Amino acid sequence: MTALLPWQASAWQRVCVQIADGKMPHGILLAGPPDSGKANFAAGLAAYLLCQGHSKPCGECRQCNFVTAGTHPDLLEVTLEDSKQIRIEQIRALIHWATQTAQQGGYKVCTINPADKLNNQSANALLKVLEEPPPNTLICLVSDQPMRLLPTLRSRCQRIELGTPSQQEAVLWLQGQLDSSADIELLLSIAGGMPLRVLDAIDEDYLKLRLELSSHLVPLAKGDRSPIDVAAVMAKEEVGRVLGLLYQLVSDSIALTLSGGKVIKNRDLSDTIQQYSHLRSVSHRYKLLDHISEALGQLNGTSNPNGQMLLEGVFVKVG
Numbered sequence: 001m002t003a004l005l006p007w008q009a010s011a012w013q014r015v016c017v018q019i020a021d022g023k024m025p026h027g028i029l030l031a032g033p034p035d036s037g038k039a040n041f042a043a044g045l046a047a048y049l050l051c052q053g054h055s056k057p058c059g060e061c062r063q064c065n066f067v068t069a070g071t072h073p074d075l076l077e078v079t080l081e082d083s084k085q086i087r088i089e090q091i092r093a094l095i096h097w098a099t100q101t102a103q104q105g106g107y108k109v110c111t112i113n114p115a116d117k118l119n120n121q122s123a124n125a126l127l128k129v130l131e132e133p134p135p136n137t138l139i140c141l142v143s144d145q146p147m148r149l150l151p152t153l154r155s156r157c158q159r160i161e162l163g164t165p166s167q168q169e170a171v172l173w174l175q176g177q178l179d180s181s182a183d184i185e186l187l188l189s190i191a192g193g194m195p196l197r198v199l200d201a202i203d204e205d206y207l208k209l210r211l212e213l214s215s216h217l218v219p220l221a222k223g224d225r226s227p228i229d230v231a232a233v234m235a236k237e238e239v240g241r242v243l244g245l246l247y248q249l250v251s252d253s254i255a256l257t258l259s260g261g262k263v264i265k266n267r268d269l270s271d272t273i274q275q276y277s278h279l280r281s282v283s284h285r286y287k288l289l290d291h292i293s294e295a296l297g298q299l300n301g302t303s304n305p306n307g308q309m310l311l312e313g314v315f316v317k318v319g
């Protein structure tokens, strides 16, 4: 587990004070954008509550060792298994676990991530647990789309917002994580200001894919390349990643136009993005963003769409 992230310190302190005062809530909703470190915070909270050492989490006691090994019997992590939803069977297992006495004699902690993937049946079953919470048990819901949770579920939880760090905090932290040759400001900018995303997602493959995709943008917009051909090539990559990258590039071109040429995240691609922004109106590009979002929604939904066809549909709209 990554240590507590510096920009989460105040949220962390608040919850620690609550626990020390014996006012720990039964349900917590950790909300914030993707890659804001929610899972990290949840893992830290679980380690803190389960540790029986002095400065928590001590990393040395028997409980901490169990947590590190992923074998603590009083820590349950519910996540997506072989389905795109968190199924009722998983929540039934959670309920069974919650009604048992803590095996190690302390707290019991359950994290549900991503909680917005609870289906209706699972969410209603979980609600019953939160309405009559077992003692010394924390249920921690983690979500970057908290509005998708049942309102009754949300209202049973104390919400903790984990946002985006300041540019300065992020750069400072990344300097400690990356080697000195990295262009930290560019990487952070490509990652939308999210330093964890820089570490998790912005690797060499990502940067290569970004270059390749950007090379298709102007030819597609000019009609010099067939969307079908480009889709066939790009479908060999992870389709969600391609769509996410295209979204970034198109948004960047809109920001560039609206700022009169000043604001750009992918500054190393400014020539391409500038050229593309002259080919299509802002409203055309906004519509394209809607198409990309829709395609991403389908990809993440339950219908298992064909990736190449999704890309074709979107690339047609670039032109």
Ligand SMILES: [Zn+2]
Binding pocket: 051, 052, 053, 056, 057, 058, 059, 060, 061, 062, 063, 064
């Ligand atoms: Zn410990």
